[in-house]
Amino acid sequence: MRNAMPKLVLGRLSSSLVTLFLVSLVIFTITSLLPGDTAQQILGQFATPEQVAALRAELGLDQPPLVRYWQWLSGFATGDLGMSASNATSVAQLMNDRLPNSLLLAAITTAISVPIALTMGLVAAMRRGGKVDRALNVVTLSMVAVPEFLVATLAVLIFAVHLGWLPALSYVSTVDSLGDFVRIYAMPVLTLCCVLIAQMARMTRAALIDQLDSAYIEMARLKGVPPVRRVLRHALPNAVGPIANAVALSLSYLLGGVIIVETIFNYPGIASLMVDAVSNRDLALVQACAMLFCGAYLILVMVADLCAILSNPRLRNR
Amino acid sequence: MVRGTRLPISVPAKRNKQALKLTRWIGLGLFGSWVLIALFGPLLAPYPMGAFVSDTIYGGASAAHWLGTDYMGRDMLSRILTGARYTVGLAVAAALLSSLVGAGFGMLAVLLPRWLEECVRRVFDTLISIPSKMMALVMVSAFGTSIPLLIVAAVLSYAPGAFRIAHSLATNLATLEYVQVAKTRGEGRFYIAAFEIMPNMIQSILTDMGMRFVFIVLLLSGMSFLGLGVQPPAADLGSLVRENIGGLSQGALAVIAPALAIGTLTIGANLLIDSLSKSRDTQKE
Numbered sequence: 001m002r003n004a005m006p007k008l009v010l011g012r013l014s015s016s017l018v019t020l021f022l023v024s025l026v027i028f029t030i031t032s033l034l035p036g037d038t039a040q041q042i043l044g045q046f047a048t049p050e051q052v053a054a055l056r057a058e059l060g061l062d063q064p065p066l067v068r069y070w071q072w073l074s075g076f077a078t079g080d081l082g083m084s085a086s087n088a089t090s091v092a093q094l095m096n097d098r099l100p101n102s103l104l105l106a107a108i109t110t111a112i113s114v115p116i117a118l119t120m121g122l123v124a125a126m127r128r129g130g131k132v133d134r135a136l137n138v139v140t141l142s143m144v145a146v147p148e149f150l151v152a153t154l155a156v157l158i159f160a161v162h163l164g165w166l167p168a169l170s171y172v173s174t175v176d177s178l179g180d181f182v183r184i185y186a187m188p189v190l191t192l193c194c195v196l197i198a199q200m201a202r203m204t205r206a207a208l209i210d211q212l213d214s215a216y217i218e219m220a221r222l223k224g225v226p227p228v229r230r231v232l233r234h235a236l237p238n239a240v241g242p243i244a245n246a247v248a249l250s251l252s253y254l255l256g257g258v259i260i261v262e263t264i265f266n267y268p269g270i271a272s273l274m275v276d277a278v279s280n281r282d283l284a285l286v287q288a289c290a291m292l293f294c295g296a297y298l299i300l301v302m303v304a305d306l307c308a309i310l311s312n313p314r315l316r317n318r
Numbered sequence: 319m320v321r322g323t324r325l326p327i328s329v330p331a332k333r334n335k336q337a338l339k340l341t342r343w344i345g346l347g348l349f350g351s352w353v354l355i356a357l358f359g360p361l362l363a364p365y366p367m368g369a370f371v372s373d374t375i376y377g378g379a380s381a382a383h384w385l386g387t388d389y390m391g392r393d394m395l396s397r398i399l400t401g402a403r404y405t406v407g408l409a410v411a412a413a414l415l416s417s418l419v420g421a422g423f424g425m426l427a428v429l430l431p432r433w434l435e436e437c438v439r440r441v442f443d444t445l446i447s448i449p450s451k452m453m454a455l456v457m458v459s460a461f462g463t464s465i466p467l468l469i470v471a472a473v474l475s476y477a478p479g480a481f482r483i484a485h486s487l488a489t490n491l492a493t494l495e496y497v498q499v500a501k502t503r504g505e506g507r508f509y510i511a512a513f514e515i516m517p518n519m520i521q522s523i524l525t526d527m528g529m530r531f532v533f534i535v536l537l538l539s540g541m542s543f544l545g546l547g548v549q550p551p552a553a554d555l556g557s558l559v560r561e562n563i564g565g566l567s568q569g570a571l572a573v574i575a576p577a578l579a580i581g582t583l584t585i586g587a588n589l590l591i592d593s594l595s596k597s598r599d600t601q602k603e
Contacts, residue, residue: 022444031460138341141592145532145584149543149559150577153566161569256451260540264563275544278459286459293452301447 008309016302023294028069031283076291082284086277091288095270099292102262102269106254108185109192114247117197121204121243126231128209136201143198148260152191159187188265192257199253203246210242211235241311248304255293255300342593348586352579356406359399367400368392368551376562376570386571389562394572397558398579404554405580408465408538412472413531419473420480421523425511427481428488439485442478450475450537458546468547472537476530483526487519528591532584539580555580 063071075081081091120140124133159166166183211217212235220234262272274289276282355362365371370391377387385394423442427435445453454471461467491497492515500514541547542556550557558576566573 019444019447022440023447026444026448027456030456138589141341141588142585145536145588146581147536147539147543147556147577147584149540149556150581153559153573153577156566157569157574161567252449255449256540259451259455260543263544274455275546278455278544278546281459281462283459286456290448290452290456294448297449297452298447 005310009306012302012305012309016298020295020298023298024073024291025069027287027290027294028072031287032065032068072287081288084277084282084285086280086282087285091285094273094285095288095292098268098270098273101267102258102271105185105188105192105258105262105267105269106251109189109196109254110251112189113193113196113200116193117200117247117250118204118243120197120201121208122231122236124201124205125208125212125235126227128212133205136205140198140202143194144202146195148191148195148257149264151194152187152261152264155187155190188261188267191261191264192254195257196250196253200247200250203250204243207242207246208235208239211239241307244307244311245304248300248307252297252300255297338593338596341589345586345588345590345593348582349590350586352402352406352583352586355399355402357403359402363393363396363399365393365396367397367553369396376565376568376572378571385575388558388572389564394558394575397553398555398576401553401555401558401576402579402583404548404552405535405539405556405583408469408548408554409472409531409534412469412476412534412538413527415469415473416476416530416534417480417523417527420477420482421484421519422511423477424481424484425488425515425519426507427485428492428515429507429510442481445474446478446482448475450533451540454537454541455546458541463541463546463549465548468538468541472534475537476534480523480526480530484519484523487522488515491515491518525591525595528587528594532587532591535580535584535587555583 072082079092081095083089084091084094087094120136124136127133166186208231212231217230217235220230225234258269258271259275261267262269263275266272270289270292274286274293277285277289360367371393372383372387372391374387375389375391377383377391379386383393383395385398388394388397420442423438427438430438448456450472453475454468457467457471457474488511497510497514500510505514538547539554539556539559542554543560545560548554548557550561553561555576559573559580562570562572562576
């Protein structure tokens, strides 16, 4: 019976890989349909046709699309992602420089938002229908729909303009002390946390309430188990899987959120690198960044699914 | 769950209903006024959108300029009243198209041969695995930005979600007897989809479309904020935030007002949809 689980997990892994492959196909197709081409873009409009042809040959653009797709895809395995058209450096190098910054931002945001969101979801579920729950419902429902730049502008307005505690724009230059660290990360993290916490708290509440509605909780209630104990000892252990699922799914919001936040705060991460690449139509860089983001997204969704599979005894033993 | 297997749970139903009503009215008020502004805003605008009307840039609120002036001395109120039309109009168009494409395929897929249904599902599953901002960024990098392109990018990102919901609803409905009867009667696929299945899922689809509207407003104003969406001289609310971002360090009204405008639009829509779908749930019970 228990042997079904590795099979289920392997199945999920391989279907993610297939999806990633299809996603790469979509991204490559869209970026190769471009009417003008990269060689023309690099050389500018005053280049002679011979120059363009030479560069096309050098970049391999004269090859048929399928060959180019294969070269591009195998580039991910070897780490050779091509040259950035606007920076005269390799794409891999650029991404290497920026990626740690983004990961740090995401890590700090996660570390702060997860405990807060779980507590909020837990409290709301325990006080279902009460004042706290209804207040949290309206607040989180509103926060989910707020654009990042509204949170960011309000944060700048309050903390930088009126209170003067923080600089309006953050540059990661030198971090010498804890104070510097807070000054740089406070507002980007705050902005990302707002939406993330709201979303995660809602999903946590829903997951817990799903458990609280089941028969065994009814039983515990009839036995006279007090509400707090009912939630913490009876419902929570069974809700761990769905909650982990909710956390992983919510974290995928970060992938969209950082794009705005890194831009507004001039944070040198991978998302602002990609936005610049899109503005400059630096396709090699855009392709690589897009694959990175889509890959990260797929991993989060897969982790969420695996949490649900592993924590559900019925699915586990099917 | 079957009726009667569960004891009534002690939820203060009456107070809940009142709260529901309140959020509905707040939602309706916010969302409704933005729809009205999108329809009639340009008529109400005191100045033409592109007119340079003041010598002060990033001016504060005054009798002549209620929402101050922007980075070039243009009237912010007029620009917001005009810009709202782009934000609401584009998002309505994209949400309608997303639901139409998604729900249309969702219903038809159920009635297609097995292998074809699987293909359609695979395509939508792939598209749903690309985060919406990634899709929009990749498309803009390849084709440059334009209003039709932004709508296509939004539809490609959000039709798959509509497809999933419609497909799972339709799969359930398709097994019901009256659909089987229609099939035996020899009705065509389109007839069954449009007259047997659709009427029973239209409410869920409309709620879902409302959610998609909110997401699309956020996506498109986000793209404009990055400078990759609606291009000048046209400006949606996201572009208004972007062009005045320089005034942020002095706390200019010109950057806060359009950002708040988008926030109230999406929050209003979200509250309205939530209260409508909840009251439908209680009606059912």
